[in-house]
Amino acid sequence: MVRTPRFIQLQPVDDARQMPALWSGLQAPVARVSPKYFYDALGSRLFEAITELDEYYPTRTEAAIFDAHSADMAARLRAHVGAAHDLIDLGAGSCAKAAKLFPLFAPRxxxxxxISVDFLKHSLECLQRAHPDMDMLGVGLDFSAALALPAALYEGPALVFYPGSSIGNFAPDEALRLLREAHTAARGGALLIGVDLVKDKAVLDAAYDDALGVTAAFNLNVLRHLNRIAGTDFRLADWRHVAFFDPERSRIEMHLEARQSLTVQWPGGERRFAAGERILTEHSWKWTRARFDALLREAGFGDVACWTDARDGFAVFLACA
Known part of the structure; x- marks a missing residue:
């Protein structure tokens, strides 16, 4: 019998409830917008285009590491948990990365x-047809605030899968909090996570400010998204994309910079921006292997294994809970 995927929205997706925090960010001394607002329908397509750029190495580098070493990863997982385990895919999106693990990892x-089960429905329904015997569940949850999965959703032990170097969007203290929650969610299983490593500044700068301007369009699209959901009146032509690696803080900073003095208005508020003033849209922390290994152990994980590309620019860690 072919199974049907189940879907559960643990948190309501309600733009109106998020508006006070969004407006507060715009009024902060250093204006900021959460990077989750990148990903409306157009933003998601633009990010897919970014992954095809020559300058943007993380997606293809991580994929090459999995191609070369996933059999070893699967063997290490089986040695720790045995044959039976669940696979929890954080920020699953199209589910394509996790699906590539199914043949070797064989999750039950x-x-x-x-963030929304609506994003998952088509992908999971297609995936279910390809794997008719597997139990599949789509969970709507903004785990950037807290990774809290009800005990009844799965049995465990679990492999918590967090690819794509998305952990870089969390400041180190926030990353530690998320990793501790992932340790709890694994229920004696393991964490498989992709991590972008510190490298030459020119390589990092180019990855976030490509020659074709796709990343600039991706960044500017956040203003279009805010106009739609928050009633702001941003004019995209008034802003420019700025991105750079800060070696002292070991992070990429991505901003939108006002080309001239202007005022942005929204229902019940406004913000005056001077020429050259910026809105912070993203931080992306970069790690060394040793620092991230130590972070995993501080979060409660042990028996940490790591695989990198030939240039030691990207790492995939498997850490046992």
Missing amino acids: RYVAVD
Whole structure:
């Protein structure tokens, strides 16, 4: 019998409830917008285009590491948990990265977690047809605030899968909090996570400010998204994309910079921006292997294994809970 995926929205997706925090960010001394607002329908397509750029190495580098070493990863997982485990995919999106693990890792249950189950429905329904015997569950959850999965959703032990170097969007203290929650969610299983490593500044700068301007369009699209959901009146032509690696803080900073003095208005408020003033849209922290290994151990993980590309620019860690 062919199974049907189940879907659970743990948190309501309600733009109106998020508006006070969004407006507060715009009025902060250093204006800021959460990077989650990148990902409306157009933003998601633009990010897919970014992954095809010559300058943007993380996606293809991580994929090459999995191609070369996933059999070893699967063997290490089986040695720790045995044959039976669930797979929890954080920020699952299209579910394509997790699906590539199915043949070797053979999970008994797949739990796809994203901010909205609506994003997951088509992907999971297609995936279910390809794997008719697997139990599949789509979970709507904004785990950037807290990774809290109800005990009844899955049995465990679980492999918590967090690819794509998305952990870089969390400041080190926030990353530690998320890793501790992932340790709890694994229920004696493990964490498989992709991590972008510190490298030459020119390489990092180019990855976030490509020659074709696709990343600039991706960044500017956040203003279009805010106009739609928050009633702001941003004019995209008034802003420019700025991105750079800060070696002292070991992070990429991505901003939108006002080309001239202007005022942005929204229902019940406004903000005056001077020429050259910026809105912070993203931080992306870069790690060394040693620092991230130490972070995993501080979060409670042990028996940490690591695989990198030939240039030691990207790492995939498997850490046992």
